[in-house]
Amino acid sequence: GEDVEQSLFLSVREGDSSVINCTYTDSSSTYLYWYKQEPGAGLQLLTYIFSNMDMKQDQRLTVLLNKKDKHLSLRIADTQTGDSAIYFCAEKEGTYKYIFGTGTRLKVLA
Amino acid sequence: DSGVTQTPKHLITATGQRVTLRCSPRSGDLSVYWYQQSLDQGLQFLIHYYNGEERAKGNILERFSAQQFPDLHSELNLSSLELGDSALYFCASSGTADYEQYFGPGTRLTVT
Numbered sequence: 001g002e003d004v005e006q007s008l009f010l011s012v013r014e015g016d017s018s019v020i021n022c023t024y025t026d027s028s029s030t031y032l033y034w035y036k037q038e039p040g041a042g043l044q045l046l047t048y049i050f051s052n053m054d055m056k057q058d059q060r061l062t063v064l065l066n067k068k069d070k071h072l073s074l075r076i077a078d079t080q081t082g083d084s085a086i087y088f089c090a091e092k093e094g095t096y097k098y099i100f101g102t103g104t105r106l107k108v109l110a
Numbered sequence: 111d112s113g114v115t116q117t118p119k120h121l122i123t124a125t126g127q128r129v130t131l132r133c134s135p136r137s138g139d140l141s142v143y144w145y146q147q148s149l150d151q152g153l154q155f156l157i158h159y160y161n162g163e164e165r166a167k168g169n170i171l172e173r174f175s176a177q178q179f180p181d182l183h184s185e186l187n188l189s190s191l192e193l194g195d196s197a198l199y200f201c202a203s204s205g206t207a208d209y210e211q212y213f214g215p216g217t218r219l220t221v222t
């Protein structure tokens with residue numbers, strides 16, 4: 001069935017790295033995404049990775065994809081208080097359907 | 111600012127009523143997606159339109175319907191509202207790079 005799973009909470013200290021993990025179910029997913037949602041706001045597309053890639057780096061963000069284990073992770077280097085938000089991973093199934101995880105609430109402690 | 115606009119921002123209505131939520135996609139985007147975000151269900155895909163045509167349906171109730179107009183804006187109609195329909199409703203749009211989806215700020219619906 002369709003299921004994208006994430007842990008619910010993560011707490012890190014400012015300046016440390018954060019790693020948010022996600023497992024997905026559809027091995028045929030073409031794209032996998034990370035979105036950020038701040039309080040009272042919509043989802044902001046942070047980054048995405050095509051399924052034939054293992055890693056993608058974009059400034060402080062590093063995405064790792066393990067297709068064998070259907071595991072996706074987002075690493076945020078030098079985490080700042082402004083990074084506190086809910087992070088959603090999502091997979092694209094087929095042409096039009098997106099499945100979102102439950103979201104991980106990241107709290108950055110000063 | 112993603113370029114996707116949604117109105118109204120907040121809506122409070124009573125059970126049994128009908129409401130219409132509106133979404134304008136980013137300029138040039140032909141695809142519009144609707145999602146419902148509630149505390150217990152997370153973010154659920156409802157429906158997708160491409161250039162006026164329905165292309166995919168997710169967990170959308172029969173009491174809900176949507177359409178996309180020639181100017182590409184979309185409306186989500188929710189009828190016979192129940193308390194459980196209280197949620198944030200987001201629309202998202204995508205263009206030729208159809209693997210990138212951009213979300214609007216959402217409409218918060220409260221059914222009392």
